[in-house]
Amino acid sequence: MLSNIYKDEKLGLFIDGSNLYAAARALGFDIDYKKLLDLFATKGHLIRAYYYTALVEDQDYSPIRPLVDWLDYNGYTMVTKPTKEFTDAQGRRKIKGDMDIELAIDVMEMAPHLDHVVLFSGDGDFRRLVDAIQRKGVRVSVVSTVRTQPSMVADELRRQADYFIELQDLGSEIARQHSDRSFPRDDQGEVDDDYDDEDDDYNEAIIERA
Numbered sequence: 001m002l003s004n005i006y007k008d009e010k011l012g013l014f015i016d017g018s019n020l021y022a023a024a025r026a027l028g029f030d031i032d033y034k035k036l037l038d039l040f041a042t043k044g045h046l047i048r049a050y051y052y053t054a055l056v057e058d059q060d061y062s063p064i065r066p067l068v069d070w071l072d073y074n075g076y077t078m079v080t081k082p083t084k085e086f087t088d089a090q091g092r093r094k095i096k097g098d099m100d101i102e103l104a105i106d107v108m109e110m111a112p113h114l115d116h117v118v119l120f121s122g123d124g125d126f127r128r129l130v131d132a133i134q135r136k137g138v139r140v141s142v143v144s145t146v147r148t149q150p151s152m153v154a155d156e157l158r159r160q161a162d163y164f165i166e167l168q169d170l171g172s173e174i175a176r177q178h179s180d181r182s183f184p185r186d187d188q189g190e191v192d193d194d195y196d197d198e199d200d201d202y203n204e205a206i207i208e209r210a
Contacts, residue, residue: 001173002043004141004163009115011044013037014107015076016099016121017053019144019152020167023122026148027168032176033067037075039173040118047114050106051076052099054083079106104129111136118143119161124154131160141165 005011024031033051040046051071053064072078079102100123107117111133119126122144130140142161144153147168158164 001169002039002165004165005040005043005116005118007044009044009139010113011040011046011116011118012107012110012114013040013046013049013118014103014120015049015051016103016119016123017051018099019121019123023145023148023152023167026152027145027171029171029175030178031174033071033076034074035176036170036174039170044116048110049076050079050103052079052103054099055080056083079103100125107133111138114138116141118165120144122151122153122157124157127154127156127160130157134160134162139163143167143170 020031037046037049040049051068053068055064055068068078068080079099081099081102103121104126107119107129111117116139117133118141119130120143122142130142134140139162140160141163142153142157143165144158145151145167146153146158147166152167153164
């Protein structure tokens, strides 16, 4: 598993939050982000792990906030921005949160300090980004899945990457066990039930990507 990552390589993880969430959900499991971080830290020299997500503003409670806060305190560099609300041609209220530009800028800025970029996304818009950093001498692995109908990864992105890592093959090592109580805790040290319920509440399908 992950034999394409060399022990002495400087690694950077770049996680497209909504895309990875959708891929894992389509495969029928939820990700334990502590296990994910630990797994890649044992494979190479992990420099930074970025997580990108849009947040709905003007809400008393955001179902993803407990997860964002937990990641922020547990080894991830969080990149967030407010979603934008608009009305489509049919008069339906839509919410859009696109993090592509933020992710691309960070990858380009970090590329000189990395040997290997691991991109957790199947978005075909990232093909040119992958090509650009490959020309800087950085290897790129894409993590997504082809084992859903339809596939969650764009064919052009998969072909551009140096390596494709099937998300389902990582499931045994990074899946969250629902009996696992290693969840974020509140200020009193109690398990944060909001994070435990996050699977049911957090559905970024409402956030349309540009």
